[in-house]
Amino acid sequence: MAEHVPQLIILMGPPGSGKGTQAETLRQETGMNYLATGDVVRELMARAATGDPIGAEMKERYDRGEPQPDDLILKAVKQKLTELSLKRGLIFDAFPLSLPQAEGLEKLREDLGLPEPVAVSIEISEEEVIKRITLRKFCPKDNSAYYPQSPTYESNTCAQCGAQLVKRDDDTAEVVSKRYREYVGRIKSLVEYYSEHGQLIVINGAQSVEAVGDEIRSKLSQYAQSRR
Numbered sequence: 001m002a003e004h005v006p007q008l009i010i011l012m013g014p015p016g017s018g019k020g021t022q023a024e025t026l027r028q029e030t031g032m033n034y035l036a037t038g039d040v041v042r043e044l045m046a047r048a049a050t051g052d053p054i055g056a057e058m059k060e061r062y063d064r065g066e067p068q069p070d071d072l073i074l075k076a077v078k079q080k081l082t083e084l085s086l087k088r089g090l091i092f093d094a095f096p097l098s099l100p101q102a103e104g105l106e107k108l109r110e111d112l113g114l115p116e117p118v119a120v121s122i123e124i125s126e127e128e129v130i131k132r133i134t135l136r137k138f139c140p141k142d143n144s145a146y147y148p149q150s151p152t153y154e155s156n157t158c159a160q161c162g163a164q165l166v167k168r169d170d171d172t173a174e175v176v177s178k179r180y181r182e183y184v185g186r187i188k189s190l191v192e193y194y195s196e197h198g199q200l201i202v203i204n205g206a207q208s209v210e211a212v213g214d215e216i217r218s219k220l221s222q223y224a225q226s227r228r
């Protein structure tokens with residue numbers, strides 16, 4: 001299916017939308033590369049010790065508890081992009097996260113010869129996210145997540161290793177609600193930006209993992225055909 005999929009995908013969705021799972025499936029199916037801003041920041045900060053200038057600046061800010069500014073995020077993404085193979089396309093996760101970053105991405109595309117992006121926004125209500133996250137349990141050993149529809153949820157055991165499942169302390173309605181609202185506030189202008197450019201695909205996130213995956217595949221394929 002790789003040739004039917006746009007080659008630069010921006011994946012968006014609040015915590016609890018299943019974005020990470022969908023990114024992983026898409027990556028495996030298409031062979032596209034994957035770039036998550038959080039991973040890039042962590043990786044470059046780890047290189048600070050070996051003299052990476054961007055990593056060093058990020059680490060200083062991180063140690064002072066300051067957020068990373070847009071221009072630094074853009075520099076980090078650019079550096080990482082030059083290290084990745086982009087032959088089979090790229091999935092961005094948590095990038096861009098602001099309008100200046102989206103505009104910066106346009107400049108990066110020019111510099112690096114990247115294709116036009118398409119934003120895939122997995123939408124889901126606050127109520128549904130709260131329901132999902134407050135009910136989920138984790139395996140303390142391998143960190144796999146379990147939801148009420150998972151076969152071993154009721155018996156409270158991990159299907160991989162048999163350990164007793166536990167809930168996380170910060171999976172409360174209050175914490176989830178706060179994170180959800182922060183996400184929506186941050187993403188609003190970006191959704192408008194990609195919508196205005198005719199580069200937005202909206203996915204119903206309140207479905208099963210399989211149904212969300214199917215909707216992403218079919219809408220990406222329609223989108224790719226419509227742009228030919």
Ligand SMILES: [Zn+2]
Nearest residue numbers: 139142158161
């Ligand atoms: Zn386990």
